[in-house]
Amino acid sequence: MTSPNIRFSAYSDKWEKETVGDVSKVTSGGTPNRANPAYWGGSIPWVTTSLIDFNKIVSADEFITDEGLKGSSAKLFPKGTLLIALYGQGVTRGKVALLDIDATTNQACAAMMFDKNKVYQDFAFFQLMSKYEGIRNLANDGGQKNLSGGLIKSLELTLPSIKEQRQIADFLSSVDKKISLLKEKHALLKQYKKGVMQKLFKQEIRFKDDNGNDFPDRQELRFEQVFERVTRKNKEDNQNVLTISAQRGLINQEKYFNKSVSAKNVTGYYLLEKGDFAYNKSYSKGYPMGAIKRLNNYDKGVVSTLYICFKSHGEQHDEFWEQYFEAGNLNREINKIAQEGARNHGLLNVSVTEFFHDVKVVAPCAEEQQKIADFLRVLDIKLDAVNQQIELTQTFKKGLLQQMFV
Structure with a gap:
């Protein structure tokens, strides 16, 4: 052999x-x-x-x-x-x-x-x-x-020989141990961020302005006072068809599914530009009222008209609102307008008109939004770094499995 x-x-x-x-x-x-x-x-x-x-x-x-x-x-x-x-x-x-x-x-x-x-x-x-x-x-x-x-x-x-078998297995077990520790570190960081977010949005933790003073009280606003709907059609025939992934946000459909599941003609789809948001009314694990994601990975892309698309207007920091949505702060509001018994194949029946007029958000001033977003971004950078370590170590292990056995 x-x-x-x-x-x-x-x-x-x-x-x-x-x-x-x-x-x-x-x-x-x-x-x-x-x-x-x-x-x-x-x-x-x-x-x-x-x-x-x-x-x-x-x-x-x-x-x-x-x-x-x-x-x-x-x-x-x-x-x-x-x-x-x-x-x-x-x-x-x-x-x-x-x-x-x-x-x-x-x-x-x-x-x-x-x-x-x-x-x-x-x-x-x-x-x-x-x-x-x-x-x-x-x-x-x-x-x-x-x-x-x-x-x-x-x-x-x-x-x-048994001796060599044991040495190979012990070495690969040590790689598994490293992956396990990295995953545990990632889970703890994620849990910490979740706890901090809850305190920030419940105002149990408040930042001060640059002069050490309290920020103004937060305002409860209708969704349409902060955001406007995006309905621009794909007249340019952009072929970057997007879908919402819980972990990866708005991502190219073929890259995510390894196949195209869109219509052949996508000129009737909504055209998103970088920074726009899209709400997928399909509920899934971790997103009982659907998921809202911001377009970060591409300059442009198109989504099905089943999505509710929007962008902020006025003096807003989109990075703050991205964290606000990810924390599930709209779940209770959306639940109020979602029609009971109208769920079809996992799709919530949410009226666009009610979404913009009846859903409420609690908005800090722009400066406080920026402080919150900056703080949470640091945690995201740490989470991304650990996740990259996990992926690299898993790739390293995959290579070892290919090379250490006949």
Whole structure:
């Protein structure tokens, strides 16, 4: 057998090829009868494919009883067992995870318990992770493409000595640890920003002006007193069709979906210019009343006329209002005008007229808006920097997975 492109210098032996079935016991779990309450609510963790995500599983969402274990095809697997999703929604199929607890699983998970004299389970975890796309493509044909126990047993592993396996796995685990710490740092920063925003917009924290004096009281204004609607049509046939992403804001549709989902003729779409806002009335996770985003990434772009588009007028700082909307400060106001029972495919029934006339905003003076925006921008810069570190480290790990295995 050949050797990988990247290898620790202390090793030179060739890697040997084995199948998963040759070096492990492969089995699957089961689901106790849901109709029997005596089977559920115990202390034995029960794992489903929703928890399998190239990770170590440290807890479960559901638990079964000893009676449920004995009275069903569920099996108790020991800590260190490697799980792979045989099927599941979206991209779940083919993902792997290591049990960090003793647990049972459902039948959609295959469990691999390796011969410890031949395979270090963490090494197998990373090698199967590196083969994820190929494993997915092995799925049986049919309405729902699934993997099977037989396919899992036929998967090939290339194995160096146990000592080298452990060193490779420990190195990759250290990279995972760094990614985990960066994600934790990002989550804490995001939580801090959220808490600060709440205090700023509730006026529990107030800035002073440059002379150390209080700013004037904030005014409650109708939306139309601060913003005007944008309805300019795409007469120039701009082809930069945009969609709203919760994380990435207004972004090119093809870049986001990897395909075009717009009409062929987009001359009837609204043409946005840099700094304009768009409100997508579709509710989604984190945006119960829809999302408002500002066009920051392009000079121009077009959106569906289902969006409500607008720009500020008068002495306003758009960076402040961008943070104001992102904090969900319009949710209660929009909820007042959204018609009950009129939700269709996730789309809120919000009247444009009521949106501009009946929705209220609480507006600080322009100077205070600027101070708030500047403060929150510093936090955003820190969040972006940590997020970039996460992406770079994940890219580094992806490269390692490609180069450290045969």
